[in-house]
Amino acid sequence: MFDEYEEWLHGTLEIIREQRALGNYRWAKAIRNNLKGVHKIYTDVKVYQNRHTNPRTWKDHNSHTMFLE
16 A cells, blocks of 8 residues: 555656646646645644644544554
């Protein structure tokens, strides 16, 4: 499962870098909504990792951080 995720993310990053080199900002604006989920996962995990205290209850977690180790 992790291999698939890494392959998808690396492939996506290559496409993004190619389009950036071409200056294709219309494409970047068109896919912005599709990448919001990835952005949400990234920010949730970073906020969770930067906590100074441990979550006290299950409500302090969300679906992205519930099983994070």
